[in-house]
Amino acid sequence: MPSEFELIARYFTRGTTHTTLGVGDDGALIAPSLGCELVISTDMLVEGTHFLPDTNPEDLGWKTLAVNVSDMAAMGAKPRWATLAMALPEVDEAWVAAFARGVFACADEFGIDLIGGDTTRGPRNFCVTIFGEVAAGKALRRSGARAGDEIWVSGQPGRAALGLAHLQGRTSLSEPRRSDCIAALQRPQPRVALGLALQGLATAAIDVSDGLLADLGHILEASGVSAQLKIAALPAPTLERDAYLSGGDDYELVFTVPAQARTAVAELATELALPLTRIGSIMAGPTVSIELHDLKGRIVEPPHRGYDHFMSPLEAGTVSPDMSLPEAGTVSPDMSLPEAGTVSP
Numbered sequence: 454m455p456s457e458f459e460l461i462a463r464y465f466t467r468g469t470t471h472t473t474l475g476v477g478d479d480g481a482l483i484a485p486s487l488g489c490e491l492v493i494s495t496d497m498l499v500e501g502t503h504f505l506p507d508t509n510p511e512d513l514g515w516k517t518l519a520v521n522v523s524d525m526a527a528m529g530a531k532p533r534w535a536t537l538a539m540a541l542p543e544v545d546e547a548w549v550a551a552f553a554r555g556v557f558a559c560a561d562e563f564g565i566d567l568i569g570g571d572t573t574r575g576p577r578n579f580c581v582t583i584f585g586e587v588a589a590g591k592a593l594r595r596s597g598a599r600a601g602d603e604i605w606v607s608g609q610p611g612r613a614a615l616g617l618a619h620l621q622g623r624t625s626l627s628e629p630r631r632s633d634c635i636a637a638l639q640r641p642q643p644r645v646a647l648g649l650a651l652q653g654l655a656t657a658a659i660d661v662s663d664g665l666l667a668d669l670g671h672i673l674e675a676s677g678v679s680a681q682l683k684i685a686a687l688p689a690p691t692l693e694r695d696a697y698l699s700g701g702d703d704y705e706l707v708f709t710v711p712a713q714a715r716t717a718v719a720e721l722a723t724e725l726a727l728p729l730t731r732i733g734s735i736m737a738g739p740t741v742s743i744e745l746h747d748l749k750g751r752i753v754e755p756p757h758r759g760y761d762h763f764m765s766p767l768e769a770g771t772v773s774p775d776m777s778l779p780e781a782g783t784v785s786p787d788m789s790l791p792e793a794g795t796v797s798p
C-alpha cells in the first residue's frame with residue numbers, strides 16, 4: 454500500500470505554470486499580479502452529505518474543484534491557484550487516480566495550479582481552498598444591487614436538479630435532455646468567462662448553488678432591496694418549475710445590471726455563446742421579498758418546499774434555516790414590469 458507521501462507524489466504533484474514554489478515544501482509561494490487583489494474561498498465536500506459513496510471518482514474530482522471555481526466566477530475573479538486537503542478511509546489507488554484525473558481536468562480547463570494540500574486518514578472528505586485574482590476594487594459583490602437594476606441569470610437553471618431527480622427515479626427524462634441534465638449535475642461548468650466580463654457591468658452577482666430564489670435572496674439581503682420576478686421561460690410542470698426556481702448545484706450566475714446596460718448584456722450573450730435571461734427587476738427594500746409573476750402579471754406562489762425535492766435523501770433531515778426560501782411579498786397595485794426575455798447567442 455502506498456504511503457501518504459507516495460500518494461501525493463504519484464497523483465497530486467504536477468508541473469505548475471505560474472507558481473514560484475508548489476507541492477513539496479512546508480508552504481507554497483505565489484506572486485499575485487501587480488494591481489490585483491487575491492480572492493480566496495473554501496468549500497468542503499463530505500461523503501454522505503455532499504456526495505454519495507458510489508459517486509464516480511473522476512466526476513467527483515472535477516466537481517470538488519469546480520464548485521470552488523464557481524465562487525471565483527461569482528466574484529468576477531480569475532481562478533489561479535488551489536490547495537486540496539483530503540481525508541480517505543483507506544487507500545484505493547484506482548479510486549484516488551480517477552479522482553486526481555478529475556481534479557486536474559478541471560484545473561487544466563480553468564488554468565489553475567494545484568500548489569499544496571494535506572492528506573490524512575478519516576471519513577472521506579475533500580476541502581479545496583481556491584485563490585483567484587481580480588483587478589483591485591473590481592470584484593463583484595452581493596451587496597451592490599440597487600432599485601431599478603434588472604436581474605439576469607445565465608444558462609438554464611434546474612438542469613442539475615432534474616438530472617438528480619432522474620438518477621433517483623423521481624422523474625424520467627428522455628434524450629438528449631437526460632444526458633444534458635446529468636452532465637450538468639456531474640460536471641458543472643463554472644461561468645468564469647461571464648464573471649470576468651461582468652466586471653464594471655454588474656452591480657451584484659452570486660452563483661446558484663442552493664437554488665435561484667434562495668441565492669437571489671442572498672443578493673437582496675446583502676443589498677437591502679427586494680425583487681419582482683417575471684420569468685418568461687418559467688416551465689409549467691411542477692418538477693421542472695421547482696427545479697428552475699429551487700434546484701441547487703447548477704453553478705449558473707445570477708446578477709444585477711442597471712437597466713441602461715441591457716444591450717451590453719445582450720452582446721455579451723452572443724460573445725460568450727451563452728444564453729442570458731432577464732428574469733425581473735430589483736425593487737426598493739428594505740424587506741427582502743421576492744414576488745413571482747406569470748406573464749399576465751398574476752402572482753405565482755413560489756415553491757416554498759421546492760428545495761426539499763432536490764436534496765439528496767442524506768441531506769433531507771438537515772436543512773438549515775438559511776436554506777429556506779424568502780417569503781413571497783404581497784401584491785402591489787402598480788407592478789408592471791418590463792417584459793422579461795432570453796437573449797440567445
Ligand code: ADP
Pocket residue numbers: 461465466475476477478479480537538539567568569570571572
Ligand atoms: P507538512 O507535514 O509539512 O504539513 P505534508 O506531508 O502534509 O507536509 O505535505 C507535503 C507536501 O505535499 C506539502 O507541500 C503539501 O502542500 C503537499 N500535499 C499534501 N497533500 C496534498 C494533496 N492532497 N494535494 C496536493 N498537495 C498535497
Ligand code: MG
Pocket residue numbers: 570571572
Ligand atoms: Mg501537512
